[in-house]
Amino acid sequence: MKQQEHFKFSTGVVAYPVFFVLIIWLVFWFEVRFGFNFSKYGIYPQSLKGLRGIFLSPFIHGDIKHIYHNTIPLFVLSIGLFYFYRPIAWKVILFGILFSGFLTWCIGRPSYHIGASGLIYVLISFTFFKGVFAKHYRLIALSLLVVFLYGSMIWHTLPIEKGISWEGHMAGLITGVLFALFFRKEIAKPKKYVWEQENYNEDNDPFLKHFDEDGNFVESNEPEIEQEQTKFNYIYKEESKDGE
The missing domain is CATH 1.20.1540.10 (Rhomboid-like)
Known part of the structure; x- marks a missing residue:
């Protein structure tokens, strides 16, 4: 429930x-x-x-x-x-x-x-x-x-x-x-994070696909990831401007 x-x-x-x-x-x-x-x-x-x-x-x-x-x-x-x-x-x-x-x-x-x-x-x-x-x-x-x-x-x-x-x-x-x-x-249970769920699979995690094994941000041509990537770059640039 x-x-x-x-x-x-x-x-x-x-x-x-x-x-x-x-x-x-x-x-x-x-x-x-x-x-x-x-x-x-x-x-x-x-x-x-x-x-x-x-x-x-x-x-x-x-x-x-x-x-x-x-x-x-x-x-x-x-x-x-x-x-x-x-x-x-x-x-x-x-x-x-x-x-x-x-x-x-x-x-x-x-x-x-x-x-x-x-x-x-x-x-x-x-x-x-x-x-x-x-x-x-x-x-x-x-x-x-x-x-x-x-x-x-x-x-x-x-x-x-x-x-x-x-x-x-x-x-x-x-x-x-x-x-x-x-x-x-x-009993109402607290909402779990994605990685806490039983059916969680790292290979299918859209967030982790942004990064390589060393934790570096990587480019991607997949539509969903590309959209998230554009959003990520925009936020990064805005934060960089504020820091100048």
Whole structure:
């Protein structure tokens, strides 16, 4: 896949993350406005009824502090995802919700697990390891930015604080790594120079035909090379005039 197909700004880069975050806030507003509590629709591990939380839990939050702390990283990381990995962005989000949710259902404590933090850890993990695997300066820079902004969140994948679903965070982290490996072929790679390509042949290089084995410039009667040669001579003469 061509690099420009990845690094291309479009209205969806911002519109989709805004839409996703807006739905989360609308659900929270509905709870507060009409006095509902949707926590019972979260993930409840090892329970058939708790399976519905895999689909619903990312849209449910306990209080204003919970939803606020999830909104900003979700919005920022989603924008980065849709900008740098637009062709697979929806796959990462939708399957990220499913896989991380199911893993939380498998390993979680017998309690309701709610919030979009599992998806956030999917995006953090995916973005970081994808950039490392790509070996592309833009994606590596994005990975370093993610580490700078959210690197401290790695501690929340451990049971160090009560009331936090560290299992959901761990599930998201693992899912992100797996996605980075699975979608390796979708990684935008830096454009290679001609001589770095596998099918490169020195004998067919039009530039090298201008020079002999000792590196001296030679004349040529071939139309393509003659055209390049005329251009080369013109540039050389112009530079010589400037140097006088």
